[in-house]
Amino acid sequence: MSSCGTPKQRVLQHTNTSVLRVDNIKINTDSVKLPGTADLLAEKQATAMPLILTTEDNIKMMMREGINRNVDWAEAIHYDIRKPNFVIIHHTAQHSLAQTIRTFQLEHTKVSAHYVIGKDGRVVQMLNDYLRSWHAGRSKWGNVTDMNSVSLGIELDNNGREIFPEAQINALLILLDTLKTKYQIPFTNFLGHADVAPARKNDPSVFFPWKRLADRGFGVWYDESNLVSPPDNFSFVDALRIMGYDVSNLNKTIVAFKRKFIVTDVEETLTDYDKRVLYNLYRRYF
Ligand SMILES: [Zn+2]
Structure with missing residues (x-):
């Protein structure tokens, strides 16, 4: 005993x-x-x-x-206090780490994030992990209707049109590892802002390395060696919804899905190839 x-x-x-x-x-x-x-x-x-x-x-x-x-x-x-159970990744669409920090400290902006990561890999925490930061805004994932209440927000200094430097991604991976372990966050709950607000947001951009994150255990990715065609009765709308996407503005949701998983084409329709990717993800994880 x-x-x-x-x-x-x-x-x-x-x-x-x-x-x-x-x-x-x-x-x-x-x-x-x-x-x-x-x-x-x-x-x-x-x-x-x-x-x-x-x-x-x-x-x-x-x-x-x-x-x-x-x-x-x-x-x-x-x-005690509720723990975060999701991580939402953003790009700042601003021009420097200093500018982003200033934005989050101005009275009128009404936005914030828990962490900001500079291009050089410097990580600045701006809010206690247990507090509700104002980073996701109106947002939804699955049946969670207030992402700010359950998530940590991480902003990457990036204007949306440039690659994310190695030092910045390395710092992000280390931070994600810490947060995942500390709060026991499920790997499927590492998302982008556009995933949870597809009609309003487009961050992080196509340059964000989602596959690399998934390889490290943060988020999902498809098996490129096994992209079979879905059966005739496969509903891609249902698949997107079951993954967690809000499909009330379907065209925008398709764009968000493609920005993350297809990258080379972000049109509002799913090609045969896109449907194979979606079917693979759906079968793999959901
Ligand atoms: Zn954002």
Whole structure:
């Protein structure tokens, strides 16, 4: 018997196992008596200052809204913070690491990322992994409708029309390895921004080395030696949807799929070759 099992058993043997009746539980109503969001806004407006809600104000409001006032409150004591379960990769479409950092620190931009990686491989963390950064925007993957709530955002300094230098990709691979292990992120959950927002976004560009990432265990790739034609009843729309893509704007989704897996052609239709690639991916992973 392992030593860590022993104390627990002893506790179980000697615990008084009478079941707590709900009317014996002390209901603490302090939290629900906190002023609500409307009160907080009124309080802010009462000052002569223009109404600017800081990040702290927003979080305070969310914490209040997170408590359901229609039910009783008995505070649990065992909890921590939710872990990220996806990584979303972006290119910045800006001109330097410094410019990107400045953008994420300006009040009006309302965008951020957890990490920014320079062309020279310098990695700058801008937000704690456990916090919700504003990098994915309106986004969807499978049934996940708010990617920001479940993902880490990594921005690569790149204007969208240039290759990603070796030093930058190497730094990215090291970071991904750390994050994958630390948060036990499934390999299928390493995605690009355009995967989760195909109608709005086109990053990272065709220059991004997805195959190389997949070879290292981040994301999926097809088996080039086994590209057979799909059967007649194969629905490519269903396959894209089952992979995770939002197919509500199908043409844009096809472009996102091709930008990642086909690269040489990003037209809005799937050729026979493209369908073989999709069929291979579908059979391989989904
Ligand atoms: Zn992006």
